[in-house]
Amino acid sequence: MERNLTHIALFAALIAVLGLVPKIDLVSGVPITAQSMGIMLCGTVLGARRGALAVLLFLALVALGLPLLSGGRGGIGVFMGPSMGYLVGFPIAAFVTGLIVEKWQGPIAVAAFAGAVIGGIVVLSGCGIVGFRVYSVLIAEGVADAKTFTWAQAVAAASPFIIGDVIKAGLAAGITRGLARVRPASVLSRS
Amino acid sequence: MLTLTSPVETAFHRLPAGVKLGAVALGSVLALQVTSLAGVGLLLAGLAAAYLSQGVVFARAAGRQISGLWPVVAVILVWHGWTGAWAAGAVVSGRMIFAIGLATLATMTTRLEAMLMLAERALQPLARLGINPKAIALAMALVIRFTPVLLDKAAQLVQAWRARSPRRAGARIVLPVALAALDDAEQVAEALRARGGL
Numbered sequence: 001m002e003r004n005l006t007h008i009a010l011f012a013a014l015i016a017v018l019g020l021v022p023k024i025d026l027v028s029g030v031p032i033t034a035q036s037m038g039i040m041l042c043g044t045v046l047g048a049r050r051g052a053l054a055v056l057l058f059l060a061l062v063a064l065g066l067p068l069l070s071g072g073r074g075g076i077g078v079f080m081g082p083s084m085g086y087l088v089g090f091p092i093a094a095f096v097t098g099l100i101v102e103k104w105q106g107p108i109a110v111a112a113f114a115g116a117v118i119g120g121i122v123v124l125s126g127c128g129i130v131g132f133r134v135y136s137v138l139i140a141e142g143v144a145d146a147k148t149f150t151w152a153q154a155v156a157a158a159s160p161f162i163i164g165d166v167i168k169a170g171l172a173a174g175i176t177r178g179l180a181r182v183r184p185a186s187v188l189s190r191s
Numbered sequence: 192m193l194t195l196t197s198p199v200e201t202a203f204h205r206l207p208a209g210v211k212l213g214a215v216a217l218g219s220v221l222a223l224q225v226t227s228l229a230g231v232g233l234l235l236a237g238l239a240a241a242y243l244s245q246g247v248v249f250a251r252a253a254g255r256q257i258s259g260l261w262p263v264v265a266v267i268l269v270w271h272g273w274t275g276a277w278a279a280g281a282v283v284s285g286r287m288i289f290a291i292g293l294a295t296l297a298t299m300t301t302r303l304e305a306m307l308m309l310a311e312r313a314l315q316p317l318a319r320l321g322i323n324p325k326a327i328a329l330a331m332a333l334v335i336r337f338t339p340v341l342l343d344k345a346a347q348l349v350q351a352w353r354a355r356s357p358r359r360a361g362a363r364i365v366l367p368v369a370l371a372a373l374d375d376a377e378q379v380a381e382a383l384r385a386r387g388g389l
Contacts, residue, residue, distance in 0.1 A: 001389055002380040005326055009333035010376040014369060016338045017345055034365065041369060057330055064306040064331075065195045065298045068338065073259065075195050075298030076215060077291040082263055139283050142226045145276040146283050175366045179373065186373040 007188060008050050011042050012058040016068040033070035036165060039090050040120040040172040043097025044112040045179060047189035052095035059087060085131010086124065093124040101176075101189045108190060109177040116169035121162060128161075129154045194303045197252055201245035203300035208309045211297040219290040228278050231285035238292050249299075256295050260288065307331065326389050337375065344371045 015038035042051035058068065067074040079087060097119030104111040132154040140146035149157070180187045203211070225231055242250040264284045271280025307328070314324040345368045352360040383389065 002383040003377070005330055005389065006333065006376040006380040006383065007373075009330045010337055010341075010372040010379070012330075012334045013337040013341050014372045016334070017341045017368060018365065020342065034362070037365070045369070045373070057327075057334060060310065061331060061334055064310060065301065065303055066335070066338075067193065067195050071259070075256075075295060076212070077256075077294035077298060080219065080290045080294055081260070081287075138223070139287055140279075141223055143279050143282045144226070145271075145274075145279040147271060147274075147276070147279070171362050171365065175369055178366045179369060182370065183373055186377060 004050055004188075007046055007186075008054040008057060011038075011046055011051075011054040012061070014038055015042065015055065015058045016061075016066075019068060019070040020072075034168065035070045036120060036124065036161075037168040037172050039094050039124070040097055040116040040169060041175060043094040043099075043119055043189070044101050044115055044172055044176040045187055045189060046094075046098060047102050048095045048098035050188060051098040052091040055091040055094045059090060082132060082135050083128070084135060086128040088131060089124045089127025092127060093119045095119070096123045098189055107177075108180045108187075109173045112176040113169055113173035116172045117166070120169055120172070121165045125158050125162060125165075128158045132157050195256070195298050196302050197249055197299040199246060199249040199252070201249055201300055203241075203245065203296065204302070206300070208301045208305040211301055212309070215294050215297045218293045222286045222289045222293075225286070226282065228282055228285075231282050231289070234289045235285055235292075238289055238296070241296065242292075253292070253295055253299060256299070257288065257292050260291060264288065303335075323389065329389070333379065337372075340375070341368065341372060344368065 015035060018038040019033055019035035039055055042054045045051070046054055062068050062074045063076055063079060065075050069078055078084075097115040100115035100118060101108070101111045104114065129151070133149050133151060136147075136149040136154075140148045176187070180190065185191055222231075222234060225234060239250075242253050264287075267284045267287075268277070268280045271277060271283070310331070311324060311328050314322075314327055317327075318324055345364065348364050348367050348371075349360050352364065
């Protein structure tokens, strides 16, 4: 019980630390950072349930006013911006990533890469795309002549991140394998 | 650790956190009901007045926080302006700026302790589902304490790398940082157990 709690808390802190790596802003207003690699690592190292809880804990502290999101952003306002789909998708992505690493008993690097790609890229981008579309419909509600994102435009807004994300998934897989080698008992997704 | 709370003491700081969060929720719903340019202008003027009433320094700090939105606003305006629907674009981006600006006002004027207390109270009903609200509060405290600790360790590791190599550390530094997080987690768990556990 104590171990679960401290692992969840320390990995929430790890997501924050990875968000402080320098970022590049895209036109759609969503920054690229190593933070999404932190989300992947929560799943690959902690497993589905604990990984998702670590991400939820991180998001709760962001909402309470800590500037832990990439670029030093935080507060309730970030959940009201166009990238809110990604924030909602973070814990789901960690859960799916962790589930794949737990269920697939193949080599950990392969399982972690597959988990990070499916959870951290496919599921997360899916949430981001739905978020873009829902946000644009919500914000334009009732305004005459207002335009909303079509699905194709939402996909286009999310796609620039995917190349970087594949690199991050590869890195997350390598890091997970390294951790499993030096601290096999601490990699909770496989113990 | 640094928070987003404004060091400038304002009248809003004295309001209870719950009231402010309620106002944010209500204000955001209200903003979605306003469909005219004049209405949105009125909302934004009101918000600007609320900020400016607490001093120029405070308003400027808020402006810096909200200004990160400019690329999104630019895209919305240009996209609508392309087909001559400038007014609709202005209403849509005005609504977004109002909702985010209002939330920023609540975040900037509520201390972290007040937010944590509110969260703890909001989590109380979870006790009935067998989830210990105290454990969640402890986990939050651990994150607040260990984020700067882990940042320090990362900075030390980067410096050690620089002493050995002319190249940039890059992603290679993430493995030892994650390892530090794992080891800290094991040690803190042992310390908690030694003190009687959760």
